[in-house]
Amino acid sequence: MNTRDLAYFRALVEHKNYTLVAQQFEVSQPAVTQAVHRLEKEFQAKLVAQDRSHQRTEITRAGQLLYKNAQLIQQNIDLAHREIDSTKKPKIRFGLPPIIGTMYFTNIAGELLNKGFLPQLAITETGSGELLTLLEHGDIDIALLGSYKPLAVPGITAIHLGSRPFCVIVSPQHRLADRSSIDFKELANDKFIGLTGKFVHPGAFRAYCEYAGINPPIIYSTPDISWEKGLVHANLGVGLLVRDIVNSDDGVVRLAINDPLPTSFNVSVAMRTGYVPTETEQQLIEELVKMDITAQ
Numbered sequence: 001m002n003t004r005d006l007a008y009f010r011a012l013v014e015h016k017n018y019t020l021v022a023q024q025f026e027v028s029q030p031a032v033t034q035a036v037h038r039l040e041k042e043f044q045a046k047l048v049a050q051d052r053s054h055q056r057t058e059i060t061r062a063g064q065l066l067y068k069n070a071q072l073i074q075q076n077i078d079l080a081h082r083e084i085d086s087t088k089k090p091k092i093r094f095g096l097p098p099i100i101g102t103m104y105f106t107n108i109a110g111e112l113l114n115k116g117f118l119p120q121l122a123i124t125e126t127g128s129g130e131l132l133t134l135l136e137h138g139d140i141d142i143a144l145l146g147s148y149k150p151l152a153v154p155g156i157t158a159i160h161l162g163s164r165p166f167c168v169i170v171s172p173q174h175r176l177a178d179r180s181s182i183d184f185k186e187l188a189n190d191k192f193i194g195l196t197g198k199f200v201h202p203g204a205f206r207a208y209c210e211y212a213g214i215n216p217p218i219i220y221s222t223p224d225i226s227w228e229k230g231l232v233h234a235n236l237g238v239g240l241l242v243r244d245i246v247n248s249d250d251g252v253v254r255l256a257i258n259d260p261l262p263t264s265f266n267v268s269v270a271m272r273t274g275y276v277p278t279e280t281e282q283q284l285i286e287e288l289v290k291m292d293i294t295a296q
């Protein structure tokens with residue numbers, strides 16, 4: 001099967017016009033017609049029908065099914081191109097969330113440096129949610145990812161390294177500042193400062209709210225953890241963070257969450273299912289699984 005034929009066919013489904021497709025690809029209209037005929041011969045099914053009385057191009061059910069699968073085929077071809085292109089580069093395309101990088105990755109950074117891995121890393125640093133998307137699209141090949149449940153995503157192979165609890169942070173002036181722990185329902189009337197969707201925290205926040213049966217407002221979402229702490233310190237709202245990222249000098253009070261919800265900050269090494277790591281990448285993965293996910 002010619003992938004060019006599939007590209008013509010996809011465009012025909014979208015435009016319903018042979019002339020527009022020919023102009024888009026800068027080919028003759030008969031070339032588009034011949035591509036459709038080759039596909040119909042390949043699948044032994046009518047893909048396109050001409051309603052000459054109304055001068056319309058109609059796509060049959062078989063054609064609609066091929067269009068759907070052609071999109072997946074093109075996505076896989078694009079992914080293969082990115083993966084093969086990456087083999088031409090000496091760097092390992094690696095995703096590292098800021099929390100995991102600060103709290104846990106530094107524990108093995110010295111060993112990675114001694115073994116020569118660290119200089120080989122082309123690191124993309126952003127939240128786990130955004131890194132997962134980059135991993136799925138083939139823009140990075142290996143990542144350390146956080147998730148509020150053990151990572152189980154179709155097309156992604158994950159090695160679970162451990163998990164850490166979330167906590168609520170409040171200002172020293174907050175009414176609950178003298179407490180060491182709370183039930184999440186006690187925050188029903190509070191306003192929250194949140195992190196943006198590139199982090200896993202919004203998912204954990206929703207899970208705690210659903211369990212507690214409350215719906216407190218998020219008045220502001222930020223992509224910066226330090227900024228969230230600063231806004232909470234100013235008593236503009238309360239926040240939800242991984243416990244290990246909150247320090248005594250942050251100017252906020254850390255409260256444990258009593259709710260028996262199986263939600264925590266899970267850390268995993270992840271790559272695309274079916275991705276074949278190089279020898280160096282496999283050695284890196286073996287080092288990553290040694291990372292200690294414990295209280296800092």
